[in-house]
């Protein structure tokens with residue numbers, strides 16, 4: 001099927017362009033992963049839009065939705081993955097020690113909350129940490145601004161939650177209040193959303209999609225056998241030319257392996273913590289604790305310090321419990337193997 005999009009429409013910019021092979025002896029073309037199915041990938045490129053069934057070494061490329069890959073038009077196989085700008089992933093618990101990739105090359109994460117009961121600094125900070133860890137620029141969007149007297153108050157509170165943070169208050173039902181988001185919705189930009197249930201993510205998506213919803217439905221996915229798959233698309237094309245990535249995996253992002261994200265979002269606190277007298281300071285009454293000193297001097301918000309300590313502990317706990325589960329699984333595997341070899345030696349083979 002012919003893709004109606006150019007590579008620039010799909011988000012190919014200089015970062016990816018410079019990684020493309022120069023070898024002209026092979027018909028290598030850049031393609032973007034638009035969706036991941038159990039049976040394979042939906043790839044789109046210049047004049048190219050198809051479902052590719054994966055096999056063998058294809059899996060080594062570890063392609064996820066949003067990835068850019070190099071595709072060999074002769075062999076009809078993806079042959080390389082381009083370096084990513086950003087990556088959302090989670091650690092798979094249990095016996096799988098592999099990471100589960102959720103989405104790659106997201107330019108901006110819309111962290112959606114509302115100007116009412118859902119507004120919660122701790123939750124927003126948690127999302128911000130996840131975004132910074134994935135190296136994705138985050139914008140906080142506060143919906144339901146039409147339902148409160150002063151949305152500005154919420155905007156001010158949210159703006160304090162990370163350095164140089166952009167916060168916008170909107171009515172997700174009203175397209176004209178969403179023009180403040182245009183800067184992140186330019187042609188080829190890819191965005192994703194994160195936020196708890198009921199905050200207005202679907203409403204926002206529908207208002208942004210507007211009339212183009214129909215257009216996205218006409219781009220059908222051809223699979224290798226010429227059938228049309230009816231699975232929902234992961235990448236929705238917005239009228240301004242941006243891509244809205246919609247994948248259930250975003251809901252499962254966890255607070256594990258987010259040290260860098262924590263340090264970024266809580267930069268003012270982590271900088272102080274580094275100067276505490278003890279390197280393992282818990283910032284809980286130890287002598288020479290610079291964090292507590294700053295709280296006492298009224299220089300930093302004690303509630304924010306509490307939330308930072310809670311997230312830090314939670315991160316450490318999650319990492320430890322995953323590590324423990326893994327070593328338990330490994331120990332179990334060793335036990336099974338030794339029982340099996342005992343049996344074998346008793347049987348004398």
Ligand SMILES: Nc1nc2c(ncn2[C@@H]2O[C@H](COP(=O)(O)OP(=O)(O)OP(=O)(O)O)[C@@H](O)[C@H]2O)c(=O)[nH]1
Nearest residue numbers: 143144170171172173196197198199200201202203
């Ligand atoms: N007045 C007003 N209502 C809104 C706004 N945004 C969302 N709503 C309403 O809030 C309700 C929930 O919105 P959804 O878009 O379904 O929320 P969601 O984030 O997609 O929720 P989940 O799919 O459960 O995660 C709907 O009734 C919307 O009409 C807004 O900005 N203003």
Ligand SMILES: [Mg+2]
Nearest residue numbers: 200201202203
């Ligand atoms: Mg929804």
Ligand SMILES: [Zn+2]
Nearest residue numbers: 276281283289
């Ligand atoms: Zn301390």
